[in-house]
Amino acid sequence: xxxxxxxxxxxxxxxxxxxxxxxxxxxxxxxxxxxxxxxxxxxxxxxxxxxxxxxxxxxxxxxxxxxxxxxxxxxxxxxxxxxxxxxxxxxxxxxxxxxxxxxxxxxxxxxxxxxxxxxxxxxxxxxxxxxxxxxxxxxxxxxxxxxxxxxxxxxxxxxxxxxxxxxxxxxxxxxxxxxxxxxxxxxxxxxxxxxxxxxxxxxxxxxxxxxxxxxxxxxxxxxxxxxxxxxxxxxxxxxxxxxxxxxxxxxxxxxxxxxxxxxxxxxxxxxxxxxxxxxxxxxxxxxxxxx
Numbered sequence: 176x177x178x179x180x181x182x183x184x185x186x187x188x189x190x191x192x193x194x195x196x197x198x199x200x201x202x203x204x205x206x207x208x209x210x211x212x213x214x215x216x217x218x219x220x221x222x223x224x225x226x227x228x229x230x231x232x233x234x235x236x237x238x239x240x241x242x243x244x245x246x247x248x249x250x251x252x253x254x255x256x257x258x259x260x261x262x263x264x265x266x267x268x269x270x271x272x273x274x275x276x277x278x279x280x281x282x283x284x285x286x287x288x289x290x291x292x293x294x295x296x297x298x299x300x301x302x303x304x305x306x307x308x309x310x311x312x313x314x315x316x317x318x319x320x321x322x323x324x325x326x327x328x329x330x331x332x333x334x335x336x337x338x339x340x341x342x343x344x345x346x347x348x349x350x351x352x353x354x355x356x357x358x359x360x361x362x363x364x365x366x367x368x369x370x371x372x373x374x375x376x377x378x379x380x381x382x383x384x385x386x387x388x389x390x391x392x393x394x395x396x397x398x399x400x401x402x403x404x405x406x407x408x409x410x411x412x413x414x415x416x417x418x419x420x421x422x423x424x425x426x427x428x429x430x431x432x433x434x435x436x437x438x439x440x441x442x443x444x445x446x447x448x449x450x451x452x453x454x455x456x457x458x459x460x461x462x463x464x465x466x
Contacts, residue, residue: 208300208328209353209376212251213411213432222428223251224465225413227304227437229272230255230289231281233448238281239293241444244454246297248461251433252377252413253297254331255290257283257305263334268438272445283309283318287325294326302329302355302376310343319346329353329376337369344373355379358404360396371408378404380414380431401430421466436464 216223226245230238238255245253258276262269283305290301303322310318310332322330330347332340337356344354353376358367360381370378382397397414404412414427415435427434443460447453 207351207353207376209252209302210411212300213377216251216432217411222424222431223411223413223433224249224424224461225252225254225415225433225435226250226440226461227254227256227415227435228444229258229269229276229441230286231258231276231279232272232441232444233275233453234279235281235285235289237448237453238286239289240454241457242290242293242301243296244458245461246299248458249465250299250461252300252302254302254304254435254437255286256437257286257303257309259306259309261308262306266438268442268445272441275445275448283313284321287321287327290327291325297326300328300376301326302331302353303327304331304333306333307335307343315342315346319350319352322352323350327352329355331355331357331379333357337366337373340373348375353377357381358400360400362400362403364403364407367404367407371404371410374410377411377413377432378408379435380404380412382414382416382418382427397427398430405430421464424464 213223228238228241228245232238242253242255256269256273258273258281260277262273265273294301330343330352332343335343340354340356347354354374355376356370356374356378358370358378358380380397380400382400401412401414411432413433413435414431415437417438418424418427418434418436419439424434424436440457440460443456444453447456450456
C-alpha cells in the first residue's frame with residue numbers, strides 16, 4: 176500500500192522552494208488537451224500513437240530535443256518516464272535507460288524544468304509516467320503546482336491503483352491535470368469501472384503480464400482486455416507493452432483508440448544516444464510507426 180503522506184522535512188522544504196518560471200508562451204487550455212486529442216482521432220477514424228521515453232536519457236538536454244522530434248513526427252501523446260531507483264515494472268531496456276538518466280543527474284524537479292523550457296514548442300499532450308515515491312518525495316502539492324506550470328497534461332502513477340489514489344486524483348484535478356490508471360489482463364470488471372469513474376483522459380491497458388519489453392507479436396490478451404474495457408466505458412483506451420512495429424500499431428487499432436510504443440523507442444535512443452544523428456533516428460522511427 177502506498178502511503179499518501181510525505182515526511183515533514185520534505186514538505187517544509189517544498190514549501191520554501193522558489194517556484195520555477197513557467198514557459199514564456201505556453202498557456203494551459205481550458206479543456207483537457209488529452210481528451211481533445213482522442214476526440215479528434217475518433218472523428219477521423221485514426222489510431223493514436225502514444226510514445227514513451229525515459230526523461231533524462233541520454234541527458235536532459237537531448238531529452239528536450241527528443242520530445243520535440245516526437246511531436247514533429249506525429250506522436251499523439253508523449254509519455255515522459257521519471258527515472259526511479261527501483262523500477263519494478265520495467266524490463267531491461269527501460270531499466271538501463273533509467274540508470275543512464277539517473278547517472279546524468281535527472282530528477283523529477285529537473286524533468287519538470289526541462290519540460291517547462293520546451294513546452295511552448297510541443298503541441299502534443301504530455302503525460303508524466305512515474306512511481307508514487309518521486310512525487311511524494313517532492314511533495315504532492317508542490318509537484319502538482321510545478322507540473323501545472325510546466326505544462327503537464329496527465330499523470331500516470333504506476334503503483335497507484337484507483338482505490339488508493341483519491342489524494343492524487345483530487346490534487347491533479349484541481350490543476351486541470353488528468354489522472355490516468357493502468358489496467359492489465361487480470362484487472363477485474365469492478366476495477367475497470369473504478370478506473371473509468373475516477374480517471375480522466377484515457378485508460379492505459381497493459382497488453383500482457385510481466386515487465387516492459389519488445390515482443391514479436393501482439394498478445395491475444397490485448398484484444399480480450401480491450402473488449403472487456405469497451406464493454407464498461409467509452410473512455411479512450413491505449414494499449415501498450417511490447418509494441419514495436421507499424422503492424423503492431425495497426426493491429427491494436429482494431430480494438431483500442433491508441434497504441435503505446437515504449438521499450439522499442441527507448442532502444443533506438445540507447446543505440447544512437449551518443450551519435451550526432453540521434454534526433455533524426457528518433458523522428459525516423461516514429462514516422463515509420465505511423466506508416
